[in-house]
Amino acid sequence: MITASMSRDESTQQLAKDPLVGEMLGPYEVIARVAEGGMGVILAAQHTKIGRRVAIKLLRDDLVKNKDQVSRFLNEAKTVNRVGHPNIIQIYDFIEDWEREPPLVYMVMEYLVGRNLHEYVDAMSCLSADETIDIADEICAALVAMHDVNVLHLDLKPHNIFLASGDTSVREQRVKLLDFGVSRVFAEGQRVELTDPGQLIGTPKYMAPEQILGRPLDVRADIYALGLVMYKMLVGDLFIQAEEVGALLVEQVHTEPPSEIIAGDGRRVPPVLEKVVHRCLRKVAAERYGSARELRDALRLARASQTGKVAALPEGDATGEMTLRSGGAMRAAVVVLLVLLCGGGLWLWLRGGTGGNRRARAAGSGSASASGSATAAAMRADAAAGRTDSAAL
């Protein structure tokens, strides 16, 4: 977040220009474009009367025309406010300006200074066991708060985790969970059934197997995703490597992480932490931690039981290469998975995925929401890649 002492020039010098820069959105003057997400752009703005700095998430023009998209966007703002936690982005307002040409729909959020976890891991190559535990601990705090009020995030990934600096009174960085665009509220004791059985919601690269297979979901889907996020922090990459979306989905369902996780610096991850990551990544939800609290306790034990120094590999095994251990009968798995997916109408979307790198990129790191008509899939997946050609499927 930004401090009152920070000048406008200092705080925005790294930010890109946008056609809306200088325009008024309600009482806020747009100062710069901060980022572009799948749903639209994130703008830095300032309240002209009281000087409050905010971030504005502006829904993309073509999505504004779609009532369902607008209500999903509103749902994101409502869900965040249902939870309310220091490790979750704050959303102050939700505006639909239908008088304006073109109409604008946006939410006003707290302005964060820092970078998302994807950018941070990219810059660092990989993170230490200590730092991984610290960040995962804060993510767990957010998950505990969410799960306590029956909210599943379902799109946990490094792009949606922000490391906010500037809050130095507490510590240098504060983890903030972003983007509740595909989150779901579930009834007490119930699991989430996606309303349309043909839908695929989330980001394939960080989706739990049961989410891919369209099965009922509970908190353990978020725990699986956090396992992948931890793996990414430690190693700098995922063990799921497929470029093409169909293969990626199959790998997510069947490919096990290596039994020894080698950190990005070539050393073995401390076994006690490795065990925690492995348990989050169990393909069968019942074998994972049953709650974010349980996972947080395990992480704290892991922190306490070792000094944070990674154990050296035995001589001659210091290449840093990961062993990929695939689940058996991969070919059969591909067939079974595709048959399952065809039943849900997802085949259309997968066909789009086989069309080359464009779709693969969207599937890999972008959020996706696919339906039998493929329209929703196109919107979210194309949107994630910042494209507007969603009709191309």
Ligand SMILES: Nc1ncnc2c1ncn2[C@@H]1O[C@H](COP(=O)(O)OP(=O)(O)OP(=O)(O)O)[C@@H](O)[C@H]1O
């Ligand atoms: N409040 C904020 N302050 C500063 N930067 C932000 C803020 N919210 C989001 N960002 C930046 O914008 C990026 C995209 O944000 P967000 O995930 O909310 O958008 P999105 O359109 O839903 O994304 P996608 O659908 O691609 O996942 C984030 O990764 C982060 O870097």
Ligand SMILES: [Mg+2]
């Ligand atoms: Mg996002």
